[in-house]
Amino acid sequence: MADMQIVPACKNVEAQYVEMMVPLYSYGCEKKVKKALSHLKGIYSVNVDFQQQKVTVWGICNKYDVLASMRSKRKEARFWNSEDNIEVDQEPSPPPHRRPLALTKVRSLSWRAWKKVFIRSNSF
Template sequence: MGVERIWEYIFDLVANRKHKKRKQLNTVSLKVGMDCEGCQQKVKNALSSLKGVKTVDVDWMQQKAIVTGYVDAKKVVKRVETTGKKVEAWPYVPYT
């Protein structure tokens, strides 16, 4: 019995390596503090270089960035933070 369980365990390990879980296609919307078109380009370049990104739409007038692709929202936020811009999740509710 012990040897059979060991073989099952090894088989499960090998089988799980072959069938990696695929990431889901996500759309991440962010509010990014941008002042000009230069800021917009800086954010767009940072997001475009992120692995798994399919499309990036940045509008500095609305201070909004939309990223579509096989990405994690936390990684997208961290990438925008590397540009030095303030970033928040999009359905932005201002404090009163």
């Protein structure tokens, strides 16, 4: 997530505040969150309030990309405003990655194991 590029759509791009509610369990979590967000391009400052469980990011950034990078560290992260969370919850989630049945690994049995299978099945 740290390789996201900030591409301005026009010349008049202003910095914005992104406020998130992030569960923080210790002061080590606070450091981890600050380190993860400060490495994003376009972020000027990261303020973490441990008492309110609030993270404020200031910079030229897409707020959904900031939330996505925050969710890589804390799955329960969400925006501080409840209106913004409605938009995030409506996004369809990608289907889980599954291997096709033809490509699954099959363990081959030894000759001795095959004999046991056939002897048991034919002994009726």
